[in-house]
Amino acid sequence: MSLKHALLGFLSTEPASGFDLAREFGESLGWFWYASHSQIYPELRRLEEQGLVQSTTSTGNPGKQKRTYRLTEAGAAELRSWLEQPTEYAPMRDVERLKLVFLDSAPIDVVRRHLEDHRKHHEDLLAVYSQQLRELHQGVFPRLVKRLASRPASAHPMITGLKVLAMQGNIARARTEIHWAEDALSWLDGMEREGRA
Amino acid sequence: MSLKHALLGFLSTEPASGFDLAREFGESLGWFWYASHSQIYPELRRLEEQGLVQSTTSTGNPGKQKRTYRLTEAGAAELRSWLEQPTEYAPMRDVERLKLVFLDSAPIDVVRRHLEDHRKHHEDLLAVYSQQLRELHQGVFPRLVKRLASRPASAHPMITGLKVLAMQGNIARARTEIHWAEDALSWLDGMEREGRA
DNA sequence: CTTGTCATGTAATTCGTTACATGATTGC
DNA sequence: GCAATCATGTAACGAATTACATGACAAG
Structure with missing residues (x-):
């Protein structure tokens, strides 16, 4: 709903x-x-x-x-x-993670490609979110500007603050995914070296 | 699909x-x-x-x-x-964030409750994931044990490793959400103090 | 005169949730 | 005898995707 x-x-x-x-x-x-x-x-x-x-x-x-x-x-x-009302959390459905746990008999390059795609995806998201955060701070983000327009100045810090907060949350998520993918890729490199040794 | x-x-x-x-x-x-x-x-x-x-x-x-x-x-x-095949990323649908951006005219306590619920939710998830990670490392996680059983020992590090990786990803996510919620709550406290001053 | 953007819709299908429904087996 | 767990299903509904369909207006 x-x-x-x-x-x-x-x-x-x-x-x-x-x-x-x-x-x-x-x-x-x-x-x-x-x-x-x-x-x-x-x-x-x-x-x-x-x-x-x-x-x-x-x-x-x-x-x-x-x-x-x-x-x-x-x-x-x-x-x-x-x-x-309190938010009801949606049950987890994560295609990438699902793939990852079953990728254990695939060639190592397939696993690597998935992790690289994952990193790339979240890097792209991070770029967009960072730009939007800048726009929020500069007061040029259209949706925010419109929302501020109809409300008294005393309410502006809260209105802006919550949008900034939400965007920072997305940024933190994207960074986490990127870091995780990088750690995973290093681990995978280690696996490959051992496998060849 | x-x-x-x-x-x-x-x-x-x-x-x-x-x-x-x-x-x-x-x-x-x-x-x-x-x-x-x-x-x-x-x-x-x-x-x-x-x-x-x-x-x-x-x-x-x-x-x-x-x-x-x-x-x-x-x-x-x-x-x-x-x-x-490369994973197709699902479009974003995030009820909590959606609520947050529209909560700017609600009483501050409502916002606080949402953030506290968010933190609690991810703390609960973190506890479960941490326990499961321990079980993976100890080799007592049933699904992992079954999966290892049918495969040669040389494949075991990869099989275990990918499950550990996936679980570490969930843990990193949960931690990020908890940190974010805590930062958000501090910010909110600041807002309230200023509002009362 | 053709491509792109504005603008609004419907139809068919698939995916997911909630509720309803039934019956056997096990432990107390 | 009764509750809990095992075990399998169907029906109705709602949410979401994909494809189909139409037409105005503006710029080149």
Whole structure:
């Protein structure tokens, strides 16, 4: 039930169309939640049926229809209540680790390639997150700017701080994965040397 | 398509029943993959239709039916081919982080509770993983023992090593989350002090 | 006039969760 | 006799992916 609340959350910053939301949920490697447009459009309709959001079709531009959704009071209440409840942790499903434990009869180069891919993947993530953290600090990160705009200056440190915190968490994760992959690669080199000796 | 390969992987150690597999996929906080029995039983039937596994019903015990699945040569080949292919990384979906970025108008105690829960969750995971790592090193971890049994001694360091590596990765992750949560809590305390000053 | 971006949708399928359902065996 | 564990399944629903489908507008 999280797509629902992810949408309500994004709409709590400002009204947006399905297209806008699909862009935000797809770009920047996902920014905490990913969803495709084919999941978003029907979900928004469902939220409207439930009275949690309300849509207006753009007048002005004829032909080019654009449906903008805004949060209703009921939607804001639903979001608040979800935010207050403790998080239920999703069961672990980790394809890479799963592969790793069964790779024990594969050629050593296959194992190495997997670990190198893993390192590369998280290095790419780290680059993106580091850039986004810089943008958060510089106050040029669009989503943050919009969120600050509608709120009093006294609330700004908390608003910014929580985003920075979340991003730092992603950075810490990426670094951990990179370090782990590097340690694993050294260990693998050791194995190979011993195997040849 | 990973449940399929998770099952093939587990069956590559030794034949097992749906019940055995459901126990392994459910216990110990999941050991890299979680699935419920209601997903496992039909999937095993499908794998049998595809000729990747083969089942035998226990004779001997009448009434108490127990269906044991073993990997076929085709199943082993499918597993090898999956293991060789590069991993596709799942898009990010992180409920806790998502909540965190929208918690900026909630009472500070709600934020604190979320961070404390997060720390607690990963401390619990860390305890389990640390115990399992000890068992791996002591050679008393059942799944590892079984896997070593069917393979020559020269392969043992690699078999054990990869499991240790995977577990160390989980431990590193858990530690990172705990440290992050603690940093976040200190920051939050600072915010509260400033807010009251 | 064609490519790219904006914009919104539906359909088919697969994957995963929750709940329902049944029956045998073992230990107390 | 009763509870716990072993053992296997189905049904209904919800979440997510992939593919199909359409059309406006802007820039070159």
